[in-house]
Amino acid sequence: MKAFTIHTGLAAPLDRANVDTDMIIPKQFLKSIKRSGFGPNLFDELRYLDEGQPGQDCSNRPVNPEFVLNQDRYQGASVLLARRNFGCGSSREHAPWALDDFGFRCVIAPSFADIFYNNCFKNGILPITLSEEAVDALFNEIEAQEGYQLKVDLEREKVIKPDGTELGFSIDEFRRHCLLNGLDDIGLTLQDADAIKAFEGRHQQSQPWLFGAIH
Amino acid sequence: MAGKTLYDKLWDNHLVRQRDDGSALIYIDRQLLHEVTSPQAFEGLRLAGRKPWRIDANLATPDHNVPTTVNERKTGIEGIADPISKIQVKTLDENCNAFDIVQFDMMDTRQGIVHVVGPEQGATLPGMTVVCGDSHTSTHGAFGALAHGIGTSEVEHVMATQCLVAKKMKNMLVRVDGELGIGVTPKDVVLAIIGKIGTAGGTGFAIEFGGDVFKAMTMEGRMTVCNMAIEAGARAGMVAVDQTTIDYVKGRPFAPKGDLWGKAVEAWSDLHSDADATFDEVVVLNGEEIKPQVTWGTSPEMVLPVDAKVPSPADAIDETKQEGYERALEYMGLTAGMPITDIPVDRVFIGSCTNSRIEDLREAAAVVKGRTVAKTVKEALVVPGSGLVKEQAEAEGLHEVFEAAGLQWREPGCSMCLAMNADKLGAGEHCASTSNRNFEGRQGFGGRTHLVSPAMAAAAAVTGHFVDVRLLMNKELMGQGA
Numbered sequence: 030m031k032a033f034t035i036h037t038g039l040a041a042p043l044d045r046a047n048v049d050t051d052m053i054i055p056k057q058f059l060k061s062i063k064r065s066g067f068g069p070n071l072f073d074e075l076r077y078l079d080e081g082q083p084g085q086d087c088s089n090r091p092v093n094p095e096f097v098l099n100q101d102r103y104q105g106a107s108v109l110l111a112r113r114n115f116g117c118g119s120s121r122e123h124a125p126w127a128l129d130d131f132g133f134r135c136v137i138a139p140s141f142a143d144i145f146y147n148n149c150f151k152n153g154i155l156p157i158t159l160s161e162e163a164v165d166a167l168f169n170e171i172e173a174q175e176g177y178q179l180k181v182d183l184e185r186e187k188v189i190k191p192d193g194t195e196l197g198f199s200i201d202e203f204r205r206h207c208l209l210n211g212l213d214d215i216g217l218t219l220q221d222a223d224a225i226k227a228f229e230g231r232h233q234q235s236q237p238w239l240f241g242a243i244h
Numbered sequence: 245m246a247g248k249t250l251y252d253k254l255w256d257n258h259l260v261r262q263r264d265d266g267s268a269l270i271y272i273d274r275q276l277l278h279e280v281t282s283p284q285a286f287e288g289l290r291l292a293g294r295k296p297w298r299i300d301a302n303l304a305t306p307d308h309n310v311p312t313t314v315n316e317r318k319t320g321i322e323g324i325a326d327p328i329s330k331i332q333v334k335t336l337d338e339n340c341n342a343f344d345i346v347q348f349d350m351m352d353t354r355q356g357i358v359h360v361v362g363p364e365q366g367a368t369l370p371g372m373t374v375v376c377g378d379s380h381t382s383t384h385g386a387f388g389a390l391a392h393g394i395g396t397s398e399v400e401h402v403m404a405t406q407c408l409v410a411k412k413m414k415n416m417l418v419r420v421d422g423e424l425g426i427g428v429t430p431k432d433v434v435l436a437i438i439g440k441i442g443t444a445g446g447t448g449f450a451i452e453f454g455g456d457v458f459k460a461m462t463m464e465g466r467m468t469v470c471n472m473a474i475e476a477g478a479r480a481g482m483v484a485v486d487q488t489t490i491d492y493v494k495g496r497p498f499a500p501k502g503d504l505w506g507k508a509v510e511a512w513s514d515l516h517s518d519a520d521a522t523f524d525e526v527v528v529l530n531g532e533e534i535k536p537q538v539t540w541g542t543s544p545e546m547v548l549p550v551d552a553k554v555p556s557p558a559d560a561i562d563e564t565k566q567e568g569y570e571r572a573l574e575y576m577g578l579t580a581g582m583p584i585t586d587i588p589v590d591r592v593f594i595g596s597c598t599n600s601r602i603e604d605l606r607e608a609a610a611v612v613k614g615r616t617v618a619k620t621v622k623e624a625l626v627v628p629g630s631g632l633v634k635e636q637a638e639a640e641g642l643h644e645v646f647e648a649a650g651l652q653w654r655e656p657g658c659s660m661c662l663a664m665n666a667d668k669l670g671a672g673e674h675c676a677s678t679s680n681r682n683f684e685g686r687q688g689f690g691g692r693t694h695l696v697s698p699a700m701a702a703a704a705a706v707t708g709h710f711v712d713v714r715l716l717m718n719k720e721l722m723g724q725g726a
């Protein structure tokens with residue numbers, strides 16, 4: 030997994046609450062059996078005026094000029110500013126895959142849906158929760174100032190504004206450690222293989238019916 | 245020491261290792277797999293040269309992409325018209341063969357929507373931890389199990405380690421007291437709950453549904469409610485084990501048999517919250533006050549009783565919500581103040597992991613019996629949740645009731661719930677749907693979904709607009725119907 034330490038990038042504001050994973054990546058693109066290539070279809074229904082199909086070349090599709098990520102000033106954005114309950118809905122990991130493939134490294138919002146939040150960490154994307162007020166202020170500043178960049182320092186758990194103001198955030202110790210070092214979860218868990226085996230043995234003894242074979 | 249909640253007990257029973265930072269390894273008893281969220285997980289295992297930890301803990305079935313017409317189904321995978329869907333279903337097939345995982349494939353009568361299949365087979369048992377790369381895994385919590393949706397990386401993690409890295413959630417009790425009125429169903433109960441606590445109300449919580457209404461509810465009803473816990477933001481929803489649970493599980497193909505059955509039942513008797521357990525949050529509703537519900541907007545929390553009027557953005561409690569209302573009204577093509585019963589219905593979908601079990605089909609059939617689908621309704625689909633539900637419904641003659649009324653009787657799968665196969669809405673079309681999500685574009689590009697119960701969907705099919713199903717039922721009571 031990609032490590033995340035310090036990232037500085039252009040911030041783009043997506044001003045709507047409850048952005049669900051169907052909106053982040055519509056279901057027709059879930060038919061892919063790969064993890065990559067979802068970037069051109071990120072926010073497909075908001076971004077284009079026609080209905081996207083998997084495998085299609087998106088460069089000739091009619092774009093929605095109103096949609097924030099289509100505006101010139103936000104080209105190359107890598108920090109997404111969003112509203113509350115971002116990533117609600119389905120558990121599809123295609124949502125963070127699409128954000129990542131598009132170039133986002135970090136999403137900042139007042140709150141996230143649980144499964145999406147979790148999925149971000151598995152894919153080297155940092156979801157940051159800030160207060161409603163702090164997010165409101167960021168929306169205003171980003172919209173007011175073209176080329177607004179944010180610096181995100183995971184080690185110090187700070188979002189740093191262009192004027193040097195710092196906003197603190199906090200991330201679980203374990204998740205932070207994995208993300209900082211780009212560690213693979215499975216490898217880490219398998220270090221506990223003995224504990225898992227011991228648990229499994231006791232579990233099977235006390236509740237053997239949980240181990241009946243499916244056939 | 246304070247008592248434990250059901251969730252606390254399930255958590256403690258599966259705790260392999262508590263880490264210092266609050267995260268933990270919990271042991272997973274059952275993983276269900278489907279074609280959409282598993283290919284990248286299998287690929288990950290292959291790339292790392294890993295094998296599944298415990299093959300028999302896994303059960304797979306294709307559901308999201310499978311076609312639902314008899315024609316497209318009869319030649320198996322090769323008959324799937326959409327080439328990309330075909331690859332995905334085929335990939336599941338190949339992966340299950342390569343890793344030796346049991347799959348109920350497209351031609352197996354046991355195939356169906358994972359969340360219908362697991363419980364139906366007794367592959368979901370009380371006291372289990374159940375995961376699936378699908379957010380509606382919360383369904384299985386109806387059995388007093390800890391069940392929740394996970395992402396694809398976690399699917400791979402569970403296959404490789406039989407464990408999930410998790411953090412303990414907080415406890416919420418949603419209690420619905422009293423009794424439900426006639427024509428008010430479990431779907432209405434869960435929609436009313438979501439209307440009350442909002443789509444993020446349960447974020448960070450495991451919800452236990454308790455109170456008289458759930459005690460009196462059938463297992464299938466409890467599954468409908470737990471299914472939608474995720475629409476209230478909670479990854480897991482659950483109901484305590486009681487005699488209803490045990491009667492339902494007994495005799496299912498993978499349920500314990502003989503001596504083991506007795507031991508299991510004894511162990512399951514502890515699967516309820518202790519009387520002195522404390523919850524971090526308690527929400528109480530009165531069952532008597534719940535009316536049939538209809539969602540008017542693009543989020544499950546935008547829901548109202550059928551006799552209400554479409555709200556105005558001015559009714560929203562804050563600015564963010566107000567903008568959400570405005571956007572939803574525009575997308576749904578509705579005007580504030582119009583009665584919900586004036587919303588015309590273009591298509592009807594009865595199915596999905598929320599409402600495609602036999603009781604749901606009976607409920608819908610009872611309403612359409614002796615009536616016909618309104619002329620203005622372009623299409624009304626009934627899609628059973630599994631091959632076995634289909635068989636049972638046909639044995640009861642329900643398919644004939646539907647077909648006589650002008651509804652289509654289909655093959656099992658997710659179908660128009662998320663429109664990954666050919667069943668979908670056209671732009672601007674309103675659909676009375678028994679599924680669980682009314683997000684923009686969920687049932688087709690530009691489509692407008694209204695979530696309702698099977699009885700309400702059936703009532704909309706025969707009248708061409710939303711209507712309080714209790715009015716149709718009253719006529720029956722007055723001797724004008726069956």
Ligand code: SF4
Pocket residue numbers: 307308357358359378380596597598657658661662679680
């Ligand atoms: S029926 Fe709908 S919600 Fe349920 S698993 Fe299928 S797609 Fe998901």
